[in-house]
Amino acid sequence: MPAPKVDSEVGPLRAVLLHRPGAELKRLTPRNNDQLLFDSIPWVDRAQEEHDAFAQALVGRGVEVMLLADALVTALTDERAHAAAADTAVDRRRVGHELADALGSHLSSLPSAALADVLTAGMTFEELPDAEGASLVRRMHHPHDFVVDPLPNLLFTRDSSVWIGDRVAIASLALPARNRETALLDLIYAYHPRFRAAGRAYGAHSAPVEGGDVLLLAPGVLAIGVGERTTPAGAESLARSVFADGLAHTVLAVPIAQDRATMHLDTVCTMVDRDAVVMYPAVRDTLLAYPLQPDDAKGVLVSGPVPFLDAAAEAMGIERLRVIDTGLDPVTAEREQWDDGNNTLAVAPGVVVAYERNVETNARLEDAGIEVLRISGSELGSGRGGPRCMSCPISRDPV
Numbered sequence: 175m176p177a178p179k180v181d182s183e184v185g186p187l188r189a190v191l192l193h194r195p196g197a198e199l200k201r202l203t204p205r206n207n208d209q210l211l212f213d214s215i216p217w218v219d220r221a222q223e224e225h226d227a228f229a230q231a232l233v234g235r236g237v238e239v240m241l242l243a244d245a246l247v248t249a250l251t252d253e254r255a256h257a258a259a260a261d262t263a264v265d266r267r268r269v270g271h272e273l274a275d276a277l278g279s280h281l282s283s284l285p286s287a288a289l290a291d292v293l294t295a296g297m298t299f300e301e302l303p304d305a306e307g308a309s310l311v312r313r314m315h316h317p318h319d320f321v322v323d324p325l326p327n328l329l330f331t332r333d334s335s336v337w338i339g340d341r342v343a344i345a346s347l348a349l350p351a352r353n354r355e356t357a358l359l360d361l362i363y364a365y366h367p368r369f370r371a372a373g374r375a376y377g378a379h380s381a382p383v384e385g386g387d388v389l390l391l392a393p394g395v396l397a398i399g400v401g402e403r404t405t406p407a408g409a410e411s412l413a414r415s416v417f418a419d420g421l422a423h424t425v426l427a428v429p430i431a432q433d434r435a436t437m438h439l440d441t442v443c444t445m446v447d448r449d450a451v452v453m454y455p456a457v458r459d460t461l462l463a464y465p466l467q468p469d470d471a472k473g474v475l476v477s478g479p480v481p482f483l484d485a486a487a488e489a490m491g492i493e494r495l496r497v498i499d500t501g502l503d504p505v506t507a508e509r510e511q512w513d514d515g516n517n518t519l520a521v522a523p524g525v526v527v528a529y530e531r532n533v534e535t536n537a538r539l540e541d542a543g544i545e546v547l548r549i550s551g552s553e554l555g556s557g558r559g560g561p562r563c564m565s566c567p568i569s570r571d572p573v
């Protein structure tokens with residue numbers, strides 16, 4: 175079992191945290207899907223098949239796959255985790271005082287596996303056992319309203335935690351639909367035996383930073399997208415934290431458009447080799463960066479903005495960063511960007527997992543000498559996330 179450590183985007187992947195989508199996806203309806211950050215209603219069985227094939231593609235390359243639900247159940251077997259977990263699921267503002275205590279004691283009485291199910295798939299008022307209070311809140315809510323919200327975006331394990339060197343940063347997720355995910359990751363990293371020795375970087379209660387915005391361009395060099403999710407304060411505070419821990423010498427804060435299509439930096443740019451990225455052509459020449467460096471007096475020294483590609487190459491100590499893009503046809507490029515064509519997961523330098531539907535982007539990757547492991551994502555993609563979003567590398571060999 176390799177020790178947790180990740181210092182690049184492309185070093186041979188040894189272990190990864192995935193979440194096999196489950197009952198939480200069955201909660202999505204046309205009424206709640208926007209709020210829950212899905213663009214359509216996925217066919218769950220097919221999404222699971224696609225996810226199994228994704229996991230299998232990784233296992234076939236020698237990667238150990240850890241599943242979030244299993245890790246959560248293991249963590250919850252620790253009594254302290256079990257007690258804390260029930261607390262994280264009770265939102266007093268929503269359920270009111272009368273029901274909060276009853277809900278808390280109901281959750282505390284559940285075995286670990288059943289508790290993990292509620293924490294991930296949520297619970298409706300109807301599913302709460304009758305004995306648990308007849309409060310006004312309970313009587314006035316519709317039976318299908320959620321007493322505990324489902325977490326369909328757990329699928330995107332990239333966003334909720336990030337390994338930087340041998341430390342793990344629990345993200346601070348910006349939107350209410352995803353907020354509670356961090357509480358689950360917090361329990362896993364605190365109580366799963368495998369992670370007991372792991373140090374923390376950053377804290378769950380700091381300004382918003384999401385893992386999809388964090389790219390480990392090279393050992394000691396991070397890029398952090400700032401846009402719809404990660405805030406300027408989030409990028410600054412993660413930079414302070416990695417500088418203080420000696421995990422990086424340069425952080426590039428990269429402004430990205432505040433749009434659904436580009437909610438994270440990894441929707442427009444991911445690394446496919448030591449010195450190459452796949453990038454959305456529309457941002458290729460306009461992406462900027464504010465280079466940040468540690469400074470004894472000020473904490474964080476800011477310069478720029480300068481062109482991202484130049485700043486990245488300089489910080490990485492290479493002459494230039496090769497860019498593979500989606501071609502010159504802007505319509506194809508826009509379609510494939512939306513379908514996560516730029517969101518690849520490297521399993522080794524020059525070997526990436528990508529959605530098969532992005533035919534043009536994949537062909538251009540292959541023309542540039544990159545090996546592409548294709549997976550289908552017709553259902554998985556309905557939450558707007560590709561192979562990189564759906565994976566949190568725990569261990570990579572050095573590049």
Ligand SMILES: NC(=[NH2+])NCCC[C@H](N)C(=O)O
Nearest residue numbers: 211330386438557558559563
């Ligand atoms: N790293 C990523 N690009 N993650 C995609 C996350 C998609 C998810 N539905 C959300 O809106 O949060």
